[in-house]
Amino acid sequence: MPVPIIKVEDVWFAYNEKVVALKGVNMTVYPGELIALIGQNGGGKTTLAKHLNGLLKPKKGRVLVKGMDTRTTPTHEIVKVVGYVFQNPSHQLFASTVYEEVAYGPRNLGYEGEELERRVKWALSMVGLEGLENENPYDLDYGKMKLLTVASVISMDPEVFVLDEPTTGQDHRGRKILADLCLKLNEEGKTVIVITHDMRFVAEVAKRTILIADGRILMDGSTRDVLTAIDVLRKAAIKPPQIASLSMALRERGVDVNAITINEALEEFRKLFSTSKGTS
Amino acid sequence: MSGLGMGLLRKTVAEVDTWIHRLDGRTKFLFFLWISGFAYLFCDYAVTAFFLAVCLVLAAYARVLRPIGLTLLVIVVPWIAVNAVILGLPFGFPWNETVIFEFELFGMRIPVYYEGLSWAVTWPLRIGVTISAAMLFFLTTNQARLIATLIKLKVPFRFIYMVIATLQMIPMLMDEANTIYQAQVSRGLRTDVGLLKRALHYFALMVPLTLSTLYKVQVRAIALESRGFSAPVKKTLLHKTDFDKADYMFFAAMALATIGLLYIYFTYGFSPIAHMRYYIAG
Amino acid sequence: MSEYIVEVENLTYSYPRKSNVLVDVSFKVRKGEVLGIIGPNGAGKSTLCKALNGLVPHFYGGRFSGRVVVAGMNTLEHTVAELATKVGLVFQDPEEQLSGFSLTVYEEVAFGLSMLGFPPEEIDARVREAIEKVGLKGLENRSPFELSGGQTQRLAIATVLAIKPEVLVLDEPTAQLDPIGKFEVFSVIKKLADEGSTIIVVEHEIEELATFADNILMLNEGRIVAQGPARNVLSMVEELKKYGVNPPSVTELTYLINKELGAKLDVPITLEEAIKIYSEALGVM
Numbered sequence: 001m002p003v004p005i006i007k008v009e010d011v012w013f014a015y016n017e018k019v020v021a022l023k024g025v026n027m028t029v030y031p032g033e034l035i036a037l038i039g040q041n042g043g044g045k046t047t048l049a050k051h052l053n054g055l056l057k058p059k060k061g062r063v064l065v066k067g068m069d070t071r072t073t074p075t076h077e078i079v080k081v082v083g084y085v086f087q088n089p090s091h092q093l094f095a096s097t098v099y100e101e102v103a104y105g106p107r108n109l110g111y112e113g114e115e116l117e118r119r120v121k122w123a124l125s126m127v128g129l130e131g132l133e134n135e136n137p138y139d140l141d142y143g144k145m146k147l148l149t150v151a152s153v154i155s156m157d158p159e160v161f162v163l164d165e166p167t168t169g170q171d172h173r174g175r176k177i178l179a180d181l182c183l184k185l186n187e188e189g190k191t192v193i194v195i196t197h198d199m200r201f202v203a204e205v206a207k208r209t210i211l212i213a214d215g216r217i218l219m220d221g222s223t224r225d226v227l228t229a230i231d232v233l234r235k236a237a238i239k240p241p242q243i244a245s246l247s248m249a250l251r252e253r254g255v256d257v258n259a260i261t262i263n264e265a266l267e268e269f270r271k272l273f274s275t276s277k278g279t280s
Numbered sequence: 281m282s283g284l285g286m287g288l289l290r291k292t293v294a295e296v297d298t299w300i301h302r303l304d305g306r307t308k309f310l311f312f313l314w315i316s317g318f319a320y321l322f323c324d325y326a327v328t329a330f331f332l333a334v335c336l337v338l339a340a341y342a343r344v345l346r347p348i349g350l351t352l353l354v355i356v357v358p359w360i361a362v363n364a365v366i367l368g369l370p371f372g373f374p375w376n377e378t379v380i381f382e383f384e385l386f387g388m389r390i391p392v393y394y395e396g397l398s399w400a401v402t403w404p405l406r407i408g409v410t411i412s413a414a415m416l417f418f419l420t421t422n423q424a425r426l427i428a429t430l431i432k433l434k435v436p437f438r439f440i441y442m443v444i445a446t447l448q449m450i451p452m453l454m455d456e457a458n459t460i461y462q463a464q465v466s467r468g469l470r471t472d473v474g475l476l477k478r479a480l481h482y483f484a485l486m487v488p489l490t491l492s493t494l495y496k497v498q499v500r501a502i503a504l505e506s507r508g509f510s511a512p513v514k515k516t517l518l519h520k521t522d523f524d525k526a527d528y529m530f531f532a533a534m535a536l537a538t539i540g541l542l543y544i545y546f547t548y549g550f551s552p553i554a555h556m557r558y559y560i561a562g
Numbered sequence: 563m564s565e566y567i568v569e570v571e572n573l574t575y576s577y578p579r580k581s582n583v584l585v586d587v588s589f590k591v592r593k594g595e596v597l598g599i600i601g602p603n604g605a606g607k608s609t610l611c612k613a614l615n616g617l618v619p620h621f622y623g624g625r626f627s628g629r630v631v632v633a634g635m636n637t638l639e640h641t642v643a644e645l646a647t648k649v650g651l652v653f654q655d656p657e658e659q660l661s662g663f664s665l666t667v668y669e670e671v672a673f674g675l676s677m678l679g680f681p682p683e684e685i686d687a688r689v690r691e692a693i694e695k696v697g698l699k700g701l702e703n704r705s706p707f708e709l710s711g712g713q714t715q716r717l718a719i720a721t722v723l724a725i726k727p728e729v730l731v732l733d734e735p736t737a738q739l740d741p742i743g744k745f746e747v748f749s750v751i752k753k754l755a756d757e758g759s760t761i762i763v764v765e766h767e768i769e770e771l772a773t774f775a776d777n778i779l780m781l782n783e784g785r786i787v788a789q790g791p792a793r794n795v796l797s798m799v800e801e802l803k804k805y806g807v808n809p810p811s812v813t814e815l816t817y818l819i820n821k822e823l824g825a826k827l828d829v830p831i832t833l834e835e836a837i838k839i840y841s842e843a844l845g846v847m
């Protein structure tokens with residue numbers, strides 16, 4: 001029986017008397033998962049995510065990170081385990097060189113000398129920014145800045161990565177790079193949780209998807225199940241990725257197609273067309 | 281938008297509507313100048329206290345008594361207390377003569393003088409009048425009318441814009457600052473570290489905030505330009521900016537009061553009630 | 563009078579600190595046309611938008627050659643304020659477009675008009691019309707800072723609509739919005755397009771763009787690398803991918819099916835088209 005790395009137990013949270021952001025949220029994350037957190041803005045995604053690294057503490061209920069209760073454990077202990085990449089790079093970047101930026105995190109954790117250098121180099125190579133150590137972060141283009149913020153968390157070598165809307169404001173190439181990065185981190189054994197609005201990204205990257213709306217988890221399951229749960233998605237005003245919509249429309253017409261990504265669809269059609277009658 | 285900054289923004293908007301709110305901004309501005317002028321003309325704590333009372337009554341009417349009261353409590357009251365100790369006791373004020381009462385301290389009898397005490401009270405009260413009237417003006421004049429007032433008073437438009445936009449940006453910047461702080465905490469920023477590390481952390485907070493602010497200012501400037509901000513035409517004022525009956529009645533009241541006060545001044549001098557003797561100009 | 567609302571000829575531009583952001587760009591936009599602009603980040607799309615209302619070069623300086631004429635006005639010969647009456651530019655971040663001056667939605671929409679000196683009676687009529695057009699009716703007295711992302715962006719569109727420009731230019735209007743916000747903004751754009759407005763939209767949401775754009779322009783490193791009717795450009799799967807742009811998923815899928823399975827399906831650019839094409843191909847309805 002695997003041990004959960006994060007347990008969210010009946011968490012309630014309110015920013016003030018009027019806005020209750022989380023209403024009894026339960027969630028269990030096992031090591032090595034790749035999870036997408038989706039839902040409209042204001043629904044609780046970011047609030048929930050900030051509970052995972054101790055930035056926010058629940059008003060009711062508790063969050064356990066590797067057994068540590070975030071209400072009683074100092075935040076700087078939690079952030080060693082859960083790394084959080086914020087949405088806007090300009091909220092994080094302040095150093096005069098890329099190297100210093102990536103070194104900031106591990107230095108805060110007490111690393112120095114050779115170990116520090118090793119981590120920085122490793123983090124930069126993970127995101128493909130090696131060679132840019134002496135550049136000024138603000139001279140980089142947006143896509144590279146984004147990668148830099150991820151690198152600066154990678155260098156802290158947490159077990160869990162939370163990425164807050166990494167694809168917002170990116171072009172398609174940038175999204176692909178981030179998608180590949182998430183998969184790579186996951187392959188290395190990291191637990192990755194991504195907040196995103198990009199359903200194509202979710203379909204292509206996440207194995208598990210959690211839909212949160214109005215402070216409650218509406219659905220938590222395999223990405224395929226969630227992205228095809230048409231009624232739940234409609235209630236949350238979320239559109240599935242185009243391929244999933246196509247599959248559903250064809251299923252309604254009696255064709256057994258379950259693809260949610262282009263590659264899956266290609267494979268299914270490969271089988272279909274080889275067995276169907278005269279269609280070319 | 282998130283909570284912290286929004287709360288502040290909402291507090292600066294007058295959400296009430298009384299006849300005082302409806303007065304033209306210039307009327308209230310004139311009142312501020314007028315009553316401050318008289319507060320300094322007379323050197324008399326009773327008269328000044330009366331002026332202050334008038335301001336506070338108007339404030340109560342306009343339901344802005346609380347913020348004004350709190351400000352006075354924080355600024356004026358401690359000031360009076362400190363002054364009283366310095367000026368009211370022996371050697372504190374060169375013109376101390378009349379003893380009003382005495383108290384015991386460490387076995388000594390210490391007299392408290394009238395002259396010093398009345399001086400101690402007068403200056404803070406005068407400032408209190410100025411502050412109250414100014415706050416009354418700001419708190420009961422909604423932003424748009426404030427702007428219209430300043431335009432009519434011939435303050436350069438760009439300057440007005442800069443001030444107002446800055447005020448509006450403050451809540452947003454506070455939210456930003458909070459987010460930046462959270463981002464750095466997520467990277468291990470701690471508050472329980474030594475001075476050197478703290479200095480480094482300062483950079484980690486200030487650089488993103490400053491750059492973000494500069495960027496926001498630039499983007500806003502672009503958006504404004506794209507909406508004709510620098511068109512060299514006469515800007516249309518969206519809000520009624522002419523005087524109406526209430527304003528004229530207020531002016532009439534001020535005019536009458538002026539006559540009355542000037543009469544008192546020339547007949548009974550600058551300190552009609554308190555009979556303070558040493559009047560230092562300013 | 564030309565039938566073209568926008569005429570760009572051989573536009574080449576460098577910012578003071580960045581060269582060749584646009585190189586020899588030429589295109590024309592007819593009245594009532596909807597032009598989509600796509601391309602990777604850094605291609606010059608935003609710069610092109612700013613060249614349409616004169617921010618480039620008047621606000622930024624730099625080196626400008628070529629001609630940009632909008633509604634008969636040459637952008638070099640008119641100020642940004644003058645061009646603002648012809649070109650309405652909407653930016654990516656909803657909050658950063660708020661004037662910071664207004665207490666209510668109504669005032670915010672009226673802001674541009676008051677800056678341009680329109681008489682009060684006219685302002686009221688225009689403001690109400692614009693607010694209605696973007697679906698914010700009923701929220702006139704709300705503070706602009708209390709709106710959702712989608713509402714704020716629609717407010718930004720309203721402020722620009724109130725001025726009744728000849729062409730509406732939107733630079734990645736939905737990039738910062740959540741799904742509902744994107745839906746709201748695209749709905750407004752489509753409605754305006756249906757009503758005959760001339761619209762230029764820069765977007766990464768290609769699947770949405772495919773449903774309402776007449777023509778598409780693709781930029782890469784400052785140059786136009788593809789131009790033409792939406793259907794043609796979006797079907798050029800190899801070209802798009804070469805420049806790091808994803809065509810609509812159904813388009814890419816069909817292209818791959820045709821290429822790898824030897825099928826000869828018509829290539830759809832929208833979901834509706836795809837459903838029809840695939841249903842027919844599979845012999846189901």
